[in-house]
Amino acid sequence: ITVGYYGLAQLNASGTSNSPIIFTSISSTPAAGDWPGLYFYDHTSTNTTIDYCEFQYAAKGTLDYRAGVYMEGVNGMTIKNSKFLSSNGWGIYMYNSILSASSNGNTFTSCTLGNIGTN
16 A cells, blocks of 8 residues: 555554554465555655554565655554564664654564664
8 A cells, every 4th residue: 555655644543552554465375575565655644544454564675774664755644552573674664754752652573674774
């Protein structure tokens, strides 16, 4: 999923602690790197919110910035209360990007390159 590449766009994915939104592989035997992850670009609205989501088996490829969530030129979107699991790269990668101050409560498990990467 790519958000904000061609024009202003907003994605709100808000689950709950008991019912998170799960972004994962379609494979019956999933592995880290099965799918690319979510990509957010400079036309992403500051109102974009990812809350109580899980990103499993993301970060397909070999690029140094592969991640469950990749941000490029994004200023102020929120990612909170979310889990990043079994990533073949970073949990979150920010290229010339900033998360909002209310981005907190995220957990990272088995992210090959680390939790949060930046350029």
